[in-house]
Amino acid sequence: MTSLTFVRKKYKMATSNDWNDLPDIALIYVYLDLSDTDRLNVACTCKNWNRLFSTAILWRKRRVVFDANAPETLAENEVKFLDRFGHCLTRLTLNFGRPTFKSCMNISKAAESYLKRMCSRNDIRLRELDLENLHMEQHWHFILSRNRLVTAVCKMIRKQRYLETVFMAGARLRLVDGCRILEALGKAQTRSKIKTLYMEDFFETNMFPSRHPRYVSAMSKFQVLEDIHLNYRYLSSEMIRNIANKQFRSMKTLSVVIEGDVRGVEIPADAWMEFSEKCPLAEVGVYLCTTVLRGNDLRTPFVRGLPLNQIYLTSWSRIDETENRLANLLRHLGNMYNTSLGKHIFSLCYRQVCPLILLQLS
Template sequence: MDVETGEGLDDQMNYRMVDQTGTRLDEKMDDQIDDRTDDRMDDHMWSNLPDTALIEIYLCLQDPERVNMSMTCKNWNRIFSSPCLWRTWYIELGGYNYISTGERICKFADGHGDHPKYLFLSYDHRRHHTCKIIQRTIDDFLDKIQNAKLVNFEFQNASFMFETLKENVVDSFARFFRGQTNMVDFNMERSHLSLTSGCRILHAIGSASGNTIRNLDIEDFFDSMLAMFQVKQFINALSKFTNLSFLALNYNCLSDDILECLTQNLAGKLKHISCRVCRTDPHFHRISSYSWKSLKSVCPKLSIDFWFESIGLSADIIRVLVPEAPLHEIYIDTRFDHNADWLQLSETIDHIAKHHKQITVLSVKLHNNHDSIDDSLVSMVTQCPALRVLFVRSVLKVSTIDEICTLQTEHKIDLQTFHVTTCGLTEMEYAELIYVSAKHLSVMQERGLNFEIRAVLGRQHL
């Protein structure tokens, strides 16, 4: 094995690259070494351990412990610089000690900037008066790792950075991404970028790694309220990704034109779409049945998840759940929709039962104080034979829960997980629910099923 290049080692080992100095070594590490060390073993034997053994020890340590280990002798310090130990970096930009933190990050990048393949960034800084210093840190850091061949890139809390540094930091990231040609996974969800900035970054990534990226997560990548499906720059940028297997985005980033683009570029490749439908995003357009059928015809393994947030009106949900869309998982959280008195949520459940019998997961958290879904829910579980996971939090009758459990014990449905929380029960209804739960518990346990039955008493509905 070549220690200097790390050939032959698993490059996907995940270890944190955080503060490289000033952190005390956990005393437990000394205790473990003392316990395993024979008193008769001298220092010479430790300093001449094989390189492979030393690397395995390093891989078991956190970074502060690695630093201390590297200061033991010249040989151990030599192994400390092996690229295979620094394939995965976890970097926190900003923070309380933003100046010293930035200096340490950039100094570390001086010696190891070519090594990372898996880069995970986070940002914790909201002080506007230090923007120029943070900007210089980012520019310097990205420049020092420009020659790295990233496979995975993930940025958490990116929205805080772009909110603080405005458009200045976009240039740095766009320039950096244009040099990355081997990425497979890219995640900048919840960045909340402007239209121009988001399209610039997405264009840079697509131009460089569009033919290698398989997993693209751009959920909440753009600011809310932007109808991105009408923006030509966005469609052009998305068309550069020709190898996607997984795509996460918002409904305001989908349209007939975009599905046509996916159909042309991702035939036989695209397997999963996760789509968030948020109340604050434009979601009143309807994607045609033809577009979904065309995409499904060229991507036969395609499955779709829809996540509805703060949307409860039946008409709004059904407009999105086109019968021809190959839905497998549906998540609905109505929260406190202002139209709560006339949501007609039973129509939503009936629509799912009629047009999406292939669903495997249904999770509903409903504010249905004035809308009974009991009959629709029972009908749905019997009409969807592929349903395996059911989460329900809503106003439900105890008899409905009993009926669903009975269908399960009689093998008329095949749920593997059933979590239900019924709201607004009286004390008498709660006592009845305890009886129902006890009646079915033993059978569920014998079959190894994941069943939970809970209740909220009184007028607390959610």
């Protein structure tokens, strides 16, 4: 209880009456730094401190971690939290741990019971949902438990009417499961509320969802997206045109991660030009780790019509082949976007050749 200790030291010369005169905002800041157990202990101090225990701002955010350690008990406790403070909740972070063959069923059932309770309440108004590093590809090979979990998440999402931001980076879902979640987000009132999607590595490794009509259709349902963060493999010319036609009033940021071999996904210049014309306020940023340059020529995604505003390059390789490819890529970027990029390029390089080439971009 560091904050509580600080306050007591600051007011160590105060009388009991002075403690009663301590402003509510100071006590609320003390509460904000405490765990649930410590908050409960502080609330038992006096009536005034107990009164502040129910302040809504203390319970806006909640992180729920289901793991192999008594997930049923956790679900019961979190249901009690929903019953008392669910009306205060605006940001929810869900973490489903790293299940094993023995624990996957218990975790999925506990999570299902918790999410069902969320669905049964009409006073919960989530603004942000964070599916924290699900890593389904690595940890959820159990079909029945995985389907139970995805179904429960989809039902909970469909009940939300105020969601604006969804963090799904690192989920590593199968195509069908990922499409189910996107379809749940794009249904009813949710699609007219969601403004930000973080979906880097949302699908399994080396998956090209842009080639599947179900994914393209699910992504076309959103109406007021402002910020999209995703992998380059998740884009196609059809998706770019859908964004340009439906999000032209709202789109502000399109952030793209390029990793692996993306030669099969080549968006033509005319699609980017249409996007640039209809979304003039949108900024396109690219994140590129140059270690993927080994054996790959990543100049193909950078076509003339791409409205590139920022690019983040990270390199720590000392292999001559990678460095040569990086040099060619930087020259290509300099020739294509020297007027639009300006100083919005960041690169971490060990050798001197890379900073010298970067000078061409300024």
